[in-house]
Amino acid sequence: MSTTTLPQPSEDKEKEKATAAAPATTEVSGARALLARPALAAFGLVLVALIVGALALDGNWPGALNWSSGIKDGLDWLSNWLTDNRATSPLFLYFLLHISNWSEGGVDYVFTFLNNLGWLGVTALATAVSWYVSGAGLKVRSLRIALLTLCTFGVFGVLGVWEYAMSTLALMVVAVAVSAVIGVLLGLIAGLSETGNRILRPVFDTMQVMPAFAYLLPLVLIFGIGSPAALVSTVIYAAPPMARLTALGLRGADPAALEASRSLGSDPWQRLWTARLPLARKEMLLGLNQTIMMALSMVVMASVIGAGGLGDKVYQALSKDNVGLALIPGSCIVLIAIWLDRVTAAAGDQLDTSPGSTRTGGDAGAIALEKLGGWLAWGVFVVFAAVGTLFGPIGERSWPIDWTVSISSPLTKGIESFTKSISDGIPVIGGTDVWASHFTSWILNPMRDAMQASPWWGVLLLVAVLAWMAGSWRAGLTGVLSLAVLGALGLWDKSMDTLSQVIVSVLCTLVVGVVIGILAARSRWVMRLIRPILDIMQTMPQFVYLVPVVALVGVGRPAAILAAAVYALPAVIRITTQGLRTVDPAAMEASRSLGSTGWQQLRQVQLPLARPSLMLACNQGVVLVLAMVVIGGLVGGGALGYDVVYGLQKSDLGVGLSAGIAIVCLGLMLDRLTQSAGTGKRGGTK
Amino acid sequence: MKRTRIIRGGVAAAAALALAAGLSSCGKADPYYSGSPNTVTLPIAAWAGSEANVAVAKQILEKKLGYRVKTLQMDEPVMFDALNTGRADAMMEDWRGVPKKEKKYVEELKTVVNAGELGVTGHIGWYVPTYFAKEHPEVKDWKNLPKLKKYFQTPESGDKGQMLEGSPSFSTYDAQIIKNLDLPYKTVYAGSEAAQVKEIQKRAAKKEPFLTYWWTPQWLNSKVPMTEVKLPKRTPGCDKVPSKVDCAYPYTALTKFMNRDFAENGGKAAEFLKKFHWSTEEQTKVVKWMTIDKMDTDEAAAKWVEQNPDKWKKWMPN
Structure with a gap:
């Protein structure tokens, strides 16, 4: 699964990261300075040592350091213990089962509530609430959002997925509520206490990098199939952004405001409630926005453990090889994402203007309507809730069947003929299918074989030196330790296989992403054209494009690589564009006045100045590609991704969880390498 | 200043406590969930x-x-x-x-x-498309598989023949059967049924040969007719120990x-x-x-x- 994926919010986060990395720009000639360092000599030495060592020494991971059987036995024992003691152990009876029963009940309750409202009630309610939180009144923006809501719910009905959409929404409501509460509590801990922050930071990192598939299985064993496990996994995945941004907001509070509050004689509690939290609400709302987006993608993913809803529809359509049918629930998910994103964004902007202080004159009618708006929305809510519970749904429970249209089969036919024609229909140059098989034989296979044949100590040494050259010894240490864990888990060869795929995939993503990013940064027209496409690529559930990918390049590693590249591309494009756009206009003007051409300008001014963002793009590309390793296992990627899927589907905790841990380790290693390269000396510490 | 720090710590601790307490209400939970009666x-x-x-x-x-x-x-x-x-x-x-x-x-x-x-x-087995079996009727016996491996080679399987597998959730002993019968083949996992079906349809459209783990009843069989490769006859207990399986799958x-x-x-x-x-x-x-x-x-x-x-x-x- 993904880490930071989603359209608007991630852009903000990217900005934030980009500005954080900005100080490093002063070291523009970093690459050149690097060459002068003695590290290069060390690098050369390592290469020589590698070659000599490969010829002279045994390169396999030493058996004595392979603890895989012990680890697997332990995990198997754990899995057995969990199933045996579920009904008797006090840990379950007094703690875990409460969570499980409560979440099942909560989700069921919300679903029944939505069901009782009926389709008319739900649509009206959602429209009224969206209109209200986006500012109410007759402003263009709030009306537009109300219209968007209306259309979104209309589309659920017309496409015949009403009930599935409601069950996804029910799970979403509960998941977002729980994630937000837990996120704020954790954010309070991290924001107010330095120790808390130090303890929680690596926890958040792990929560976000760990592939969701790896922890779905233990959660199923503990909490049971369906809503409980889905809910807990969603919370694990979606709470960190809320917590991080809450902490950020609390820490970033304007000292002047705090001082003012203190001088007014307020005690620390009062300061928290009246100054710190209100000052942090913008960050908190951004956090909520991210949490919602991540919860949505996880809720879809959780269909593999019986979460139900739209994700189920996607999954079932795929096993019948019906892309059109899968696209329908897929596009509904995209619509939900766009709707929720716009609503929370509007609510966020509302915070800047709403308290009425900024608006003095204005026409009284609009203000009155605005005041009325709040009551109206709540009134609508209460009326519908009352009517729904007392008299049953207004109109029918779900959308009337006569009003649905079936568009799946023309869609399927269209996609099939398109993929067929480019997979092998092109004369002379072959088509994607042929390219893929050459790609496997000439690039992937040699690369994998070389990496698997390299001696383990050589790879460790190489990573250590690379990290040290690029950034700090700490990054090197993290990298080496992560790699050592791979060996200890007995997954060295598989990890090298996955690593080779990840590297190829990241390179492809970067080349394509940076080129498109440059084009988009230089022409507003291109940007406007690709923006909606990027939005869709980022929110479409990853399952949906698995089938077209297989149709294009066939089962195997190219399919996995293509899927990962498609997934990581939008973030890379966005960050590149962002970086190039924010290059100091004065520098641009200066180079223009010196008479440089567009190409010279790009090469000599823009790209060097945007180096930190390019490194960030590389880092994000790595993280996102790695998140797709498991999904790649579903289309023949093999190696670690396959092991995780196998573990989940066969309920084999030993295989699944160790492969999951291995993916986290690869992630840590690559993240530290690319991150430290991006921030120069200060790498290793986030 | 010190007081502030203590109180901040206090708030953080309270938040931590609230997290723990909110999750565990007192009383014993029902280990078996039984939804609503209807x-x-x-x-x-x-x-x-x-x-x-x-x-x-x-x-x-x-x-x-x-x-x-x-x-x-x-x-x-x-x-x-x-x-x-x-x-x-x-x-x-x-x-x-x-x-x-x-x-x-x-x-x-x-x-x-x-x-x-x-x-x-239900029956699981090794299948080839019927158009291939008509051209090479000898494929119906597993003993001829080594001779025919060149038809089934792919970049993924290297110098061996490719045995296409489906989802990891399916029950399969193919890797063991291949090893125990000493066949020059390699299992390649499609990873999901969707991917396997797509791959089969793609190859069938071009009338290319392939060897796959497959089963009946299966809806695709009426679209892409398949012929089973006969594996060694089942003997009692031949699939008792997973690592020693060397016979066909049961009905x-x-x-x-x-x-x-x-x-x-x-x-x-x-x-x-x-x-x-x-x-x-x-x-x-x-x-x-x-x-x-x-x-x-x-x-x-x-x-x-x-x-x-x-x-x-x-x-x-x-």
């Missing part, structure tokens, strides 16, 4: 046949017996976990592919019970399983589901409507229910 929860596995069983059962339970049916998508091994905890009530089609779980829940914990046969017979009578509580106290719904029994042909018919005719699953099930009242009337509870 709701039946049926899990669906990733293959279309399983979906057809559930869709037809759902039509009758909802339209004729007045229950609400909740369907859940999940894999076969996970289904047993769901039956164990009561999150799912009945599983309509088990291929007996997870003997470990079956033993644990049915025999040891006794939380899951066998609810009779579905009536459909399996697909079986229903139920949560014990549901089987005993499930009323009419449980009685109906125990009696649910249909033939391979009937199931294939519904699956064909769902897949090749691209009909909506519920529509296809409704059509079958409408056309075959004599069949499902026999399943009705007394």
Whole structure:
């Protein structure tokens, strides 16, 4: 699964990261300075040592350091213990089962509530609430959002997925509520206490990098199939952004405001409630926005453990090889994402203007309507809730069947003929299918074989030196330790296989992403054209494009690589564009006045100045590609991704969880390498 | 300043406490979840046949017996976990592919019970497309596979022949069979049924040869005819030890399983589901409507229910 994926919010986060990395720009000639360092000599030495060592020494991971059987036995024992003691152990009876029963009940309750409202009630309610939180009144923006809501719910009905959409929404409501509460509590801990922050930071990192598939299985064993496990996994995945941004907001509070509050004689509690939290609400709302987006993608993913809803529809359509049918629930998910994103964004902007202080004159009618708006929305809510519970749904429970249209089969036919024609229909140059098989034989296979044949100590040494050259010894240490864990888990060869795929995939993503990013940064027209496409690529559930990918390049590693590249591309494009756009206009003007051409300008001014963002793009590309390793296992990627899927589907905790841990380790290693390269000396510490 | 720090620490600690306390309300929880009395929860596995069983059962339970049916998508091994905890009530089609779980829940914990046969017979095997078998009839015997490996080579399998596998959730001994029969082949996992089906269709469209793990009943068989490669005959106990399997897969009578509580106290719904029994042909018919005719699953099930009242009337509870 993904880490930071989603359209608007991630852009903000990217900005934030980009500005954080900005100080490093002063070291523009970093690459050149690097060459002068003695590290290069060390690098050369390592290469020589590698070659000599490969010829002279045994390169396999030493058996004595392979603890895989012990680890697997332990995990198997754990899995057995969990199933045996579920009904008797006090840990379950007094703690875990409460969570499980409560979440099942909560989700069921919300679903029944939505069901009782009926389709008319739900649509009206959602429209009224969206209109209200986006500012109410007759402003263009709030009306537009109300219209968007209306259309979104209309589309659920017309496409015949009403009930599935409601069950996804029910799970979403509960998941977002729980994630937000837990996120704020954790954010309070991290924001107010330095120790808390130090303890929680690596926890958040792990929560976000760990592939969701790896922890779905233990959660199923503990909490049971369906809503409980889905809910807990969603919370694990979606709470960190809320917590991080809450902490950020609390820490970033304007000292002047705090001082003012203190001088007014307020005690620390009062300061928290009246100054710190209100000052942090913008960050908190951004956090909520991210949490919602991540919860949505996880809720879809959780269909593999019986979460139900739209994700189920996607999954079932795929096993019948019906892309059109899968696209329908897929596009509904995209619509939900766009709707929720716009609503929370509007609510966020509302915070800047709403308290009425900024608006003095204005026409009284609009203000009155605005005041009325709040009551109206709540009134609508209460009326519908009352009517729904007392008299049953207004109109029918779900959308009337006569009003649905079936568009799946023309869609399927269209996609099939398109993929067929480019997979092998092109004369002379072959088509994607042929390219893929050459790609496997000439690039992937040699690369994998070389990496698997390299001696383990050589790879460790190489990573250590690379990290040290690029950034700090700490990054090197993290990298080496992560790699050592791979060996200890007995997954060295598989990890090298996955690593080779990840590297190829990241390179492809970067080349394509940076080129498109440059084009988009230089022409507003291109940007406007690709923006909606990027939005869709980022929110479409990853399952949906698995089938077209297989149709294009066939089962195997190219399919996995293509899927990962498609997934990581939008973030890379966005960050590149962002970086190039924010290059100091004065520098641009200066180079223009010196008479440089567009190409010279790009090469000599823009790209060097945007180096930190390019490194960030590389880092994000790595993280996102790695998140797709498991999904790649579903289309023949093999190696670690396959092991995780196998573990989940066969309920084999030993295989699944160790492969999951291995993916986290690869992630840590690559993240530290690319991150430290991006921030120069200060790498290793986030 | 110091006071502030203490209080800040206090707030952080309070937040931590609230986290822990909010989750564990006092009192003992019920380990077995039993939804509302009129709701039946049926899990669906990733293959279309399983979906057809559930869709037809759902039509009758909802339209004729007045229950609400909740369907859940999940894999076969996970289904047993769901039956164990009561999150799912009945599983309509088990291929007996997870003997470990079956033993644990049915025999040891006794939380899951066998609810009779579905009536459909399933068979797993090694298959090649019929157009290839017509050109090379010798492929029908496994002994000729080494000679034919050049037809099945792909970049993924290298210098060996490719044995296409499906989803990791399927029960397979192919890697062991290949090893024990000393065949120059390599298993390549498609990773999901969707990917496997797509790959097969793609190769069939170009009439290319392929060797795959496959099974009947399967909806694709009417679109891409397949011929089985005969593996060594089954002898008693030849597949007892997984690492020593060297024989063909059995013909399996697909079986229903139920949560014990549901089987005993499930009323009419449980009685109906125990009696649910249909033939391979009937199931294939519904699956064909769902897949090749691209009909909506519920529509296809409704059509079958409408056309075959004599069949499902026999399943009705007394």
